[in-house]
Amino acid sequence: MCGIVGIVGNRPVAPLIVDALKRLEYRGYDSAGVATVEARELDRRRAEGKLVNLEQRLADQPLGGHIGIGHTRWATHGAPVEVNAHPHFSDNVAVVHNGIIENFRELRDELTAQGFSFSSQTDTESVAHLVASGLKAGLSPVEAAHAAIDRLRGAFALAIVFRGEDDLIVGARSGPPLAVGLGDGEMYLGSDAVALAPFTNRIVYLEDGDRAVLRRSGFNLTDADRKAVEREVKISVGSALLADKGNHRHFMLKEIYEQPEVIGHTLSHYVDFNERRLALRDLDGAPAGIDFAKLSRLTITACGTAYLAGMVGKYWFERLARLPVDIDVASEFRYREPPLSKDGMSLFISQSGETADTLAGLSYCRSEGQAIASIVNARESTMARESHSVFPTLAGPEIGVASTKAFTCQLSVLASLAIAAGVQRGYIDQATEERLVSELAEAPRYTNEALHIEEQIEALSHRLAGKKSVLYLGRDTNYPLAMEGALKLKELSYIHAEAYAAGELKHGPIALIDDEMPVVVIAPHDRIFEKTVSNMQEVAARGGQIILITDAKGAAEVGMDEAQVIVMPDVPEIITPIAYSLPIQLLAYHTAVHMGTDVDQPRNLAKSVTVE
Ligand code: G6P
Numbered sequence: 001m002c003g004i005v006g007i008v009g010n011r012p013v014a015p016l017i018v019d020a021l022k023r024l025e026y027r028g029y030d031s032a033g034v035a036t037v038e039a040r041e042l043d044r045r046r047a048e049g050k051l052v053n054l055e056q057r058l059a060d061q062p063l064g065g066h067i068g069i070g071h072t073r074w075a076t077h078g079a080p081v082e083v084n085a086h087p088h089f090s091d092n093v094a095v096v097h098n099g100i101i102e103n104f105r106e107l108r109d110e111l112t113a114q115g116f117s118f119s120s121q122t123d124t125e126s127v128a129h130l131v132a133s134g135l136k137a138g139l140s141p142v143e144a145a146h147a148a149i150d151r152l153r154g155a156f157a158l159a160i161v162f163r164g165e166d167d168l169i170v171g172a173r174s175g176p177p178l179a180v181g182l183g184d185g186e187m188y189l190g191s192d193a194v195a196l197a198p199f200t201n202r203i204v205y206l207e208d209g210d211r212a213v214l215r216r217s218g219f220n221l222t223d224a225d226r227k228a229v230e231r232e233v234k235i236s237v238g239s240a241l242l243a244d245k246g247n248h249r250h251f252m253l254k255e256i257y258e259q260p261e262v263i264g265h266t267l268s269h270y271v272d273f274n275e276r277r278l279a280l281r282d283l284d285g286a287p288a289g290i291d292f293a294k295l296s297r298l299t300i301t302a303c304g305t306a307y308l309a310g311m312v313g314k315y316w317f318e319r320l321a322r323l324p325v326d327i328d329v330a331s332e333f334r335y336r337e338p339p340l341s342k343d344g345m346s347l348f349i350s351q352s353g354e355t356a357d358t359l360a361g362l363s364y365c366r367s368e369g370q371a372i373a374s375i376v377n378a379r380e381s382t383m384a385r386e387s388h389s390v391f392p393t394l395a396g397p398e399i400g401v402a403s404t405k406a407f408t409c410q411l412s413v414l415a416s417l418a419i420a421a422g423v424q425r426g427y428i429d430q431a432t433e434e435r436l437v438s439e440l441a442e443a444p445r446y447t448n449e450a451l452h453i454e455e456q457i458e459a460l461s462h463r464l465a466g467k468k469s470v471l472y473l474g475r476d477t478n479y480p481l482a483m484e485g486a487l488k489l490k491e492l493s494y495i496h497a498e499a500y501a502a503g504e505l506k507h508g509p510i511a512l513i514d515d516e517m518p519v520v521v522i523a524p525h526d527r528i529f530e531k532t533v534s535n536m537q538e539v540a541a542r543g544g545q546i547i548l549i550t551d552a553k554g555a556a557e558v559g560m561d562e563a564q565v566i567v568m569p570d571v572p573e574i575i576t577p578i579a580y581s582l583p584i585q586l587l588a589y590h591t592a593v594h595m596g597t598d599v600d601q602p603r604n605l606a607k608s609v610t611v612e
Helices: 012-023 051-060 105-112 125-136 141-153 253-271 304-321 331-336 357-365 381-386 404-424 430-440 443-451 454-464 477-491 502-507 528-542 552-558 573-595
Strands: 002-007 030-040 041-047 067-073 093-103 155-164 169-174 179-182 187-190 203-207 209-216 217-223 298-302 325-329 346-351 370-374 389-392 469-474 497-501 518-522 545-551 564-568
Touching: 002 093, 002 155, 002 169, 002 209, 012 030, 012 051, 012 067, 030 093, 030 155, 030 346, 041 051, 041 093, 067 093, 067 155, 067 370, 093 125, 105 125, 105 518, 125 141, 125 155, 141 155, 141 209, 155 404, 169 187, 179 217, 187 209, 187 217, 217 443, 253 389, 253 404, 253 443, 253 454, 253 573, 298 304, 298 331, 298 357, 304 404, 304 477, 325 331, 331 357, 346 357, 357 370, 357 381, 370 404, 370 469, 381 430, 389 404, 404 430, 404 573, 430 573, 443 573, 454 564, 454 573, 469 477, 469 502, 469 528, 477 497, 477 518, 477 573, 497 502, 502 528, 518 528, 518 573, 528 545, 545 552, 552 564, 564 573
Parallel strands: 298 325, 298 346, 346 370, 370 389, 469 497, 469 518, 518 545, 545 564
Antiparallel strands: 002 067, 002 187, 030 041, 030 067, 093 155, 155 169, 169 209, 179 187, 179 203, 209 217
């Protein structure tokens, strides 16, 4: 993963690089570093941990130079310690890297035999030495970079600077994204356009295999065969403002509270509330040219929370539109290479639009001739560019590593698409469409009401804090929601949590239940409420501590004194997964706050996972 930046400018660049890295910290925060060329000499500052540590290091020992590269790391090879922090140096070369060099062992052996000595455990250091070995052999810096890149296997976005060269950065992309930013007398390189937003909005995205040579006066691109290529200059709409937490203690809490508004924005993109009809629109706001009636099957692929949104979507597409849905996590899907239905469509869901496994799944489906649709939050992402139809979530930038508002916006899009599919396929008549649209229109109000139970949830979260393990149960669309609840709890509080379809409890997990085990049950009063209540009785009979999230009717009917009950507003079935997301997010959030973990940047995680 990791985020990379390069600037060839006409002012001191270290502070600018740090500014850009702040926007890339979502890609990893195990360590950070900057290298510059000043008076023809290479120098660097690196620091373990979050970017603030690097800022402190630079305040103590400033770094001059009008050209430089920077990095924020999510560790793959080697512990997250300073010696493994980028930039990595060889004799005359400094390199930052996002990705994994798969043949680094072979390269390391070869370069060690040539006399290079390695000071880190990273795969990246071999790139620096490889470029240096080309320089030693008499190649020019650009030629040495090309020759080294030719030898690399794996996934990489690279930025390279050279001792003695204060007007040259070489960049390369094979897999992870890389963008060139065009300034006036300055040129920039970055993992995404948002990183470069303070400097320029004129962006050129490298295509897979492209290499870039940047100088103050301009840049040129070649493909992997070193043939000159031209790529379109795009105007980025990414904001130069750094998001801030406002009055909230954490970005995550701010984003939880933004949900009523962003769900409303997102739904308005797909629904004509005046006419009470679906009106699907694409990324640019034009009517979406998608015909669900012609589809034989939908194949959904995603990772993490986005995958769980897709699982809720499967229930909706199958129930409302009788459209068969296959769904898998992208890391399995990409290597499983399943046969895909003729007349099928593949749907990819991603907040960042840059998740490596999901993009690999997309490439596979494209190569199989499938129509490609995506639900994406980052509209300038690789996924948005590579899809035939793009359905945006209008969640705005999500900074908290644990996804919240992106998830409920993904659900909002999926609900809209599933209803539209039901209409197009003849399973939803006009009256039903109007009813469903009126219900969707209530989603912002109900999510807002759900926020009112925060105090009660905070009190309950004391019961989870410090526990060894927590079980989440649900049926139907509340089963993926239970999975999302368990995922949120473990990623934020580091408490082990697992989710089961409530009916599956008796087939094994019930053995775990004792009086130390909290069990969170998500069960609005729906057609299968009673079934879930029976499963709860089974838990109660074994001493499990039940936290039930239900509505007033469910609370009245449950009749179990031993359960702690969180009473939600009485919401229509179609928006249940959206509204019930809030208590599970808040429960995980407050448990983590009690435990004192880093809510916005939990250990070992990154927001955008650009390695497989
Ligand atoms: C990471 C994030 C998750 C996210 C997942 C998929 O694991 O921490 O919050 O759900 O990646 O990311 P995407 O950007 O594809 O939605």
